[in-house]
Structures are given as C-alpha cells and as structure tokens.
Amino acid sequence: MQRLLALIGPLPFIALAIVAAGLSLGVAVWLFGEVFTPTLATFSAGWRYPLTGLALAASYFAYGLTLLLVAPLLNFLLGGRLQPYRGSAVSLTALRWYVHCTLTLVVRYSFLEFVTPSPFAQLYYRLMGMKIGRNVTINSTAIADPSLIEMADGVTIGGSASVMAHYAQGGYLVIAPVRLGVGATIGLRAIVMGGVEVGERAKILAGSFVLPNTRIPAGETWAGIPARSIELERDAAAGNGEN
Template sequence: MKAFYLLQTLGTVAVILVMIIVWGVPLAPTLLFYEWLTEIFSSSNKWVDALYTGLSLSSSVIFYCFSLLLFSSLLQFVLHIRIKEKSVFPLASFTTIRWAFCGQIIRATQPILQHFVPSFVSNLYYRICGAKIGKKTQINTHRLNDPCLIRIDDGCVVGGGATFNGHLVEKGEIVFAPIHMKAGSLVGAGATVQPGVTIGENAVIASHGLIPKYRTIPQNEVWGGLPARIIQSSSERREMNS
C-alpha cells in the first residue's frame, strides 16, 4: 500500500508538471503579443485607452487559445503511440507512460478545445494529434480521448458531447484498439464509443447510446440504448426512405 501511495504521489507531481508546461509555454508568445498590441494602440484619453486595453486583452486570450491548441497538438504528434490494430501492453511500460502523458495533455487542452467544436480548428487539432478525419466531417465534441486511435471517414457526424475511448484496462494490462467510423455514419449527442468499435457506412448511433468494446455495427443500421442494441435494420430504413 505504501508503494501505491508513493507511486500516486509521483504521478500527481508529474501531472502538475505537465500542466505547467502545457499551459505555461503558450503564455510566452501571448505576453509578447499583448505587449506589441499595447505599444501600437494607446491613447491619452483614459476611456479610449481602457477600450484599447480591453480589446488587446481579449485578442491576447484568443491568441493564447490558438497557441495552446497548436502546442498541445504538436506535443501529442511527437508522443502519441503508433498503433494500427488491437495491442496489449503491461501497465508498467514505456508505451503506457507515453499514452498517459498524451492523455493528460489533451485533458489540459479540452477546456479550450470545447469552444472550437465543430470547426476546421478542432478537426485540424485532432489530425495533428494523430486522428484520421475525412472530408465534410463534422465533429461536435472535445472528447475524442485517444485521437491517434480514431479514424473517421468522409461525411460523418459526431454529436455534441459524444465520447470516444480507444483504450481500456483489463487484468493488469492496458489494451489499445482503434475505432473506425465509416463514410456517412453518425454518432449521436452524448453517445459513448468504446475501443475496437467499427461503425458501418451510413449507420446511426442514437443519442446517449453506449457501444461496447469490439462491436461492429453493420452498415445502414440504427443502434441505441445502454448497452446499444439494434433499433432499426437496414431493410427497415430502406422501406422508410422509399
């Protein structure tokens, strides 16, 4: 038990250090940007000067947000695990440590990221982190927790607050399994997609549904519930749409 508490304490210290780095480094260019703005925009009138200061501060906040997203995504690009199929590692492994650092980096970024979904900004962020995202895809969530294990094809929609997890812990080991959304599929708001799931073309996961690990959802079907079960078959959907 003492060893566990020692490990927990060291882990907490490591998390704090990661947060200091992730939040602190982007502040450096932001401070320089703010100083540059205040040098350009100044006035002897206190009301005008107050307006300039307010606009400079708000502009600097936006600048910081973009700096944080860029720095966070580049860190994950360097550190993220390169896995293309289901893989199992001991909890005490270098791969697990790399994954844990990436997880903390993305958690430190999520409070900012949530304000940029859905947009090209969040899609670009996820791509740099290692996710494969197709064209005309809308991702309205900041909870793609393992971007490097996620592939989302063309024309997909991920609803607000949906959660994707590409990992789980079983029997003292950590398991990584990629998630694949095929073209035209949809995951509803608040749904949860577990490791190793494949969602077929034009399939739909209803809001707040839970797709268990390693499940394959056939194309054109509608699934929902906790855990998710088939609600509407592909033939029934064709009949309704005809």
C-alpha cells in the first residue's frame, strides 16, 4: 500500500503542472497558429524557415510570460499562500505547500531563467506572495516558497544563491519565513534555509550555508559551512593568540 501511495501521490501535482503549462501553451499555440502562420504563408521557402524559427521563439516567450501570470493565479485559487508550519508532510497545510512548490518549479524550470534578473521575475514573485522592497536585485531562480520570503529595500541575491522557507527536521516538515533586512547581500551560490533572519547590511559570502532559524545581526559578515560570523572567528583567533 505504501508503494502504491508513493506511486500515485505525485499524480495530482503532475496534473497541476500540466494545467499551468497547458493553459500558458494555449496562448503560444494561438499566437503561432492565428497570427504568425497566415503571415508566414506569404513568404517563399527561403524566408519561411528562418521566420518560422523566429515565430516559434516568440511563441515560446509568449508561453513563458503567460505562465508568470497563470501560476500565481492558480496558486491563489488553490490556497497556495503559505503559513508557518511544523508537522507531518501529509496534512492539509502540507498539501498547500506542495501546490505552491509545484507551481514555483514549473515556472523556474521552464522559463524563469530567461527573465532573471528583470522586473518580470520580480512581478512573478510578488504575485506569488513575496514581499519585495525597492531596488532589490534577484539574480537567481533558486527561490523556493516565495510567499514566506521577505526582502527589504536594497537586498541583493547573488547568482545561483538559494533561499528557501522550508526544511525537514526530525521527520517533520518545517515551513518558516525568511526575512532579509535592508541592504542585505546573499553571495553567489550561498544557501539560506527556513526561519533565517538577516539583519540590515549584513553579508553572507559566496558558497556559505546558513542553518535554519539562524539570526544574523545587522552589519555582520558570515561565511562557511555552516556559516559563522567572520568577526567572531577573528576575535576567537586573536584570543587564542594572546594565550
């Protein structure tokens, strides 16, 4: 029975991904069939093939831009806005998390790379529930659980950095908000887990891993796996040198 449940359990979320992608592809198919195809028929074969390629590419981007709106709409209609949670991975709250994750992943892996960083990506994150201040730069698509992430003014997310508002602990699913203060910087390929709060103008250096529920004070620089304050490490090293 457990194997059967493991097999059929993902099917509703696969269906949801198909619905989100299918509705968006419908716009692309309409654009190609009703707008581009009649025009392409008027060209000779020498022109028709390269122009068809351009039309297909334009249709794909129509799909992607439509998906940036369709996914948040489905997320809203299906109750995918998240609340903090700690409990079983099989529950009504967890179901909402699976919905949110499914729609986030469909967008991330089929289109988001093409518009990151750009206002289009930030519009999508806002529609998914993320709170984003002014002059924020998000140069990564590895943003999970956007409805529980808050980025204040001037936050910078480096390339391929991961910010996620969930983790697993003791057999439980934990969903906890992530807050990045004014001017905070998350370096290249750094990882920030659920429950983390980063203070104003604090920095997490490239490749660092910030453990869940960590509180990083304003102005500090953290680095390492797991991340620790560089200032504290220097103070400790100086103390050992004096001894």
